[in-house]
Amino acid sequence: MRLRFDDSVEATRQEFREWLAANRPSVEEMAADPAVSTGHAPDWARRWTRAMFDAGWLVPGWPPELGGRGAGPIETFVVLEELAAAHVPRTTNVQGLGIVAPSIVDYGTPEQVRDHALPILRGELTACLGMSEPDAGSDLASLSTRAVLEGDEDTGEWVIDGQKVWTSGANYADFCFLFCRTEPDEPKHRGISILLVPMDAPGITVRPLPEIVHPDEPDLNEVFLDGVRVPAASLVGRRGDGWAMANGSLAHERGMVWVSAVMGLEEALGSLVAGAPAHLAAMGPHERALAVDQIVQIAIDTQAARCLGQRGFAKLARGGSAPEQALMKLYASDCRQRVARIAADVQGADSLELGSVPNDGHQAVDEPRGTWMEQWFHSFANTISAGTSEIQRNIVAERVLGLPRG
Amino acid sequence: MDLEFTDDQLELRDAARQVLAGACPPSLVRSLYEGTGSPEELWKVIRELDWPALGLPEEHGGLGLGFVEVGILVEELGRVAAPSPLLATVTQFAAAVRGSGSSFALGDVASGRRTGTLALADDGRWDPTRPPVRAESEGSGYRLTGRVTHVLDGDTADEVAVVVGTDRGPGVVAVPGSEVVASRQTTVDPTVPLATLEFDGVAVPTERVLLAPGAPGAADAIARIVDEATVAIVLSTVATCRAIFEATVEYAKVRHQFGRPIGSFQAVKHRLADCFLAVERAGALGWFAALTVAEDDPRRPVAVAMAKAAAADCAQLLSRDGLQLHGGIGFTWEYDLHFLLKRAVTGDLLFGGGAFHRSRVAAMLGLADDGEAQ
Ligand SMILES: Cc1cc2nc3c(=O)[nH]c(=O)nc-3n(C[C@H](O)[C@H](O)[C@H](O)COP(=O)(O)OP(=O)(O)OC[C@H]3O[C@@H](n4cnc5c(N)ncnc54)[C@H](O)[C@@H]3O)c2cc1C
Numbered sequence: 001m002r003l004r005f006d007d008s009v010e011a012t013r014q015e016f017r018e019w020l021a022a023n024r025p026s027v028e029e030m031a032a033d034p035a036v037s038t039g040h041a042p043d044w045a046r047r048w049t050r051a052m053f054d055a056g057w058l059v060p061g062w063p064p065e066l067g068g069r070g071a072g073p074i075e076t077f078v079v080l081e082e083l084a085a086a087h088v089p090r091t092t093n094v095q096g097l098g099i100v101a102p103s104i105v106d107y108g109t110p111e112q113v114r115d116h117a118l119p120i121l122r123g124e125l126t127a128c129l130g131m132s133e134p135d136a137g138s139d140l141a142s143l144s145t146r147a148v149l150e151g152d153e154d155t156g157e158w159v160i161d162g163q164k165v166w167t168s169g170a171n172y173a174d175f176c177f178l179f180c181r182t183e184p185d186e187p188k189h190r191g192i193s194i195l196l197v198p199m200d201a202p203g204i205t206v207r208p209l210p211e212i213v214h215p216d217e218p219d220l221n222e223v224f225l226d227g228v229r230v231p232a233a234s235l236v237g238r239r240g241d242g243w244a245m246a247n248g249s250l251a252h253e254r255g256m257v258w259v260s261a262v263m264g265l266e267e268a269l270g271s272l273v274a275g276a277p278a279h280l281a282a283m284g285p286h287e288r289a290l291a292v293d294q295i296v297q298i299a300i301d302t303q304a305a306r307c308l309g310q311r312g313f314a315k316l317a318r319g320g321s322a323p324e325q326a327l328m329k330l331y332a333s334d335c336r337q338r339v340a341r342i343a344a345d346v347q348g349a350d351s352l353e354l355g356s357v358p359n360d361g362h363q364a365v366d367e368p369r370g371t372w373m374e375q376w377f378h379s380f381a382n383t384i385s386a387g388t389s390e391i392q393r394n395i396v397a398e399r400v401l402g403l404p405r406g
Numbered sequence: 407m408d409l410e411f412t413d414d415q416l417e418l419r420d421a422a423r424q425v426l427a428g429a430c431p432p433s434l435v436r437s438l439y440e441g442t443g444s445p446e447e448l449w450k451v452i453r454e455l456d457w458p459a460l461g462l463p464e465e466h467g468g469l470g471l472g473f474v475e476v477g478i479l480v481e482e483l484g485r486v487a488a489p490s491p492l493l494a495t496v497t498q499f500a501a502a503v504r505g506s507g508s509s510f511a512l513g514d515v516a517s518g519r520r521t522g523t524l525a526l527a528d529d530g531r532w533d534p535t536r537p538p539v540r541a542e543s544e545g546s547g548y549r550l551t552g553r554v555t556h557v558l559d560g561d562t563a564d565e566v567a568v569v570v571g572t573d574r575g576p577g578v579v580a581v582p583g584s585e586v587v588a589s590r591q592t593t594v595d596p597t598v599p600l601a602t603l604e605f606d607g608v609a610v611p612t613e614r615v616l617l618a619p620g621a622p623g624a625a626d627a628i629a630r631i632v633d634e635a636t637v638a639i640v641l642s643t644v645a646t647c648r649a650i651f652e653a654t655v656e657y658a659k660v661r662h663q664f665g666r667p668i669g670s671f672q673a674v675k676h677r678l679a680d681c682f683l684a685v686e687r688a689g690a691l692g693w694f695a696a697l698t699v700a701e702d703d704p705r706r707p708v709a710v711a712m713a714k715a716a717a718a719d720c721a722q723l724l725s726r727d728g729l730q731l732h733g734g735i736g737f738t739w740e741y742d743l744h745f746l747l748k749r750a751v752t753g754d755l756l757f758g759g760g761a762f763h764r765s766r767v768a769a770m771l772g773l774a775d776d777g778e779a780q
Pocket of ligand 1: 139
């Protein structure tokens with residue numbers, strides 16, 4: 001237990017910092033053309049992903065041919081930390097880089113890696129994640145979009161019918177990592193498979209769903225699939241293993257997602273604390289004391305989120321298990337929500353105004369941005385998606401604490 | 407930042423846990439509650455294991471380990487609500503001596519011959535900038551007057567480190583326990599004995615002045631001493647809360663109602679998930695704060711205040727939900743749970759509760775009005 005990392009880790013940090021300063025997209029180009037959907041990669045973002053890939057910084061833990069450098073988890077952590085500190089997004093295609101590419105690398109064929117994973121990693125393609133359906137949200141395993149194989153497993157075709165919803169980035173993405181029911185006679189967790197589906201395939205209709213804030217730049221979509229045909233070789237992994245793979249690749253990402261979540265929280269707290277004195281000065285003493293206490297409480301939570309993340313991470317980095325990790329999504333998203341609301345309260349009725357903070361493109365599309373009240377609404381993206389906070393509590397209670405299913 | 411224990415530290419923790427399972431069973435704690443037992447036997451075991459020496463420098467007979475290792479012992483003692491002079495002796499008295507730049511009595515502390523404590527609280531408020539005891543110069547020494555409350559082991563400790571105020575600023579002196587009029591306070595938790603000390607013109611010779619009032623940096627040194635004592639209370643309290651948490655999860659698995667374990671009800675599950683978060687949150691902040699003490703990092707004052715505030719949140723939630731989720735059995739004297747609940751609420755308030763420490767954080771973030779608590 002100690003406060004500093006090894007010198008070798010700090011050397012990596014320094015090396016990355018210098019590379020970042022020389023190669024990062026400029027503040028101006030990001031602001032001039034911000035990503036408007038998680039499937040959208042503006043030109044600067046494509047160049048940026050490619051540069052990270054070529055230099056082996058994109059996924060530091062992977063080998064060079066996959067955009068890495070065989071680095072350890074602590075080096076990867078430091079890279080993520082420096083990116084966040086420099087206000088440069090690691091990618092605009094969060095699902096593609098975070099979930100789809102790693103899943104294809106883990107479970108896909110060499111051709112799938114070549115044609116789908118590598119193009120994501122080189123900034124050439126973007127991907128979306130088609131899991132949720134109108135009747136399958138928290139209960140994802142009950143999804144009913146069907147894929148039927150016509151012909152044999154080598155030369156046949158999958159024919160897909162159904163509907164997805166809340167598909168982030170589907171309005172811009174090149175392909176979808178699509179969860180379909182292929183084994184209708186198996187128990188629901190064992191009947192799901194994953195297909196790689198080009199978004200321009202005939203039979204696909206995408207209808208954007210403007211969101212609660214920033215409705216002019218929708219990220220969410222409904223995706224209708226009507227007799228969509230893809231080659232048999234579009235199957236990722238084995239038939240019926242989709243559910244197990246989903247748990248594997250999401251867990252993949254959990255080990256590190258907290259870093260950007262916590263750094264986003266720290267950034268929000270920083271602007272709250274910096275902006276607060278002007279508002280506090282206008283308050284009477286009692287109101288001020290109450291407001292200050294709110295700010296202090298979220299400041300404590302912010303530091304706690306950082307410490308909790310680092311404590312769990314230290315355990316994982318040593319190859320152990322880290323129950324803290326299961327709490328991070330729940331806790332960081334809750335804190336991010338509260339910091340925005342506290343800031344809006346401190347700011348007062350001025351926080352009701354819309355659109356006064358321009359999108360400077362430095363955040364991923366799924367992170368809260370805009371005015372404090374816009375951020376507060378936006379923050380529900382993270383308490384709802386990828387397992388709601390209630391589902392997270394169920395998971396903690398059942399898988400970590402070992403309480404019986406009810 | 408590496409917030410996980412090393413293998414050696416984990417080994418120390420496991421060894422300590424094992425020793426205390428044998429040497430400090432709930433029956434010992436109960437005997438204190440019922441006025442039939444004493445912590446003497448346990449103290450003997452602890453001395454034989456050299457725990458008082460663990461964090462002290464080798465030149466004073468110590469084992470030369472750091473504050474993290476001391477914190478590990480403190481956690482294990484908190485886990486079983488152990489009555490022991492170790493906490494006050496090591497994390498208060500020895501911390502005061504060393505933090506003052508002195509080595510007074512450290513050899514005796516290391517060997518377990520002398521116990522000690524720290525006197526600072528003014529009617530239950532621990533503000534290092536406003537010590538309740540005044541020191542007037544007399545010859546080359548001082549004469550003390552004043553009254554301190556909530557001194558841990560205050561009626562049994564061999565040595566009392568007293569934070570004193572003078573016209574030239576604050577200082578620290580050591581007074582033999584035998585020269586102070588101590589009266590034991592009757593509080594909820596007899597495993598954390600608290601006493602009020604009266605200083606009625608007690609003379610302090612020079613050799614007992616640990617930190618001369620008015621010495622440069624004295625106020626900072628005192629703040630550091632109090633921070634170290636405070637973090638120890640945090641670690642102890644969070645460990646107690648973790649024990650409550652584990653007992654409650656266990657109970658939720660075995661207690662059946664409506665034909666199923668109560669832990670299968672979602673209302674219970676979600677409360678336990680939140681309890682888990684509260685414990686991990688306070689634990690992570692507590693260890694971060696402990697590291698800032700161990701490594702003398704400038705983030706210490708904020709880290710300690712935040713950790714103590716989080717420990718208070720944790721103690722409030724765990725004492726409430728721990729009791730509530732046990733139902734009637736948790737409300738009884740017979741069932742051992744209340745030892746932990748009482749230790750938790752005591753730790754919540756010793757060295758300042760949540761509001762006090764949040765007000766300190768506010769001041770350090772530059773958000774408090776001038777003149778508020780620092
Ligand atoms: C911004 C955003 C982006 C998203 N991106 C994607 C994406 O890219 N791809 C994709 O496939 N999906 C995506 N989703 C969908 C997301 O995963 C689902 O919204 C989420 O799983 C919840 O499902 P639901 O909306 O149907 O809510 P429901 O499951 O209907 O839940 C409604 C309420 O009931 C509660 N509830 C449900 N079940 C339980 C239970 N067992 N115990 C306690 N409470 C329960 C929930 O917590 C919630 O409060 C996204 C969602 C959002 C908001």
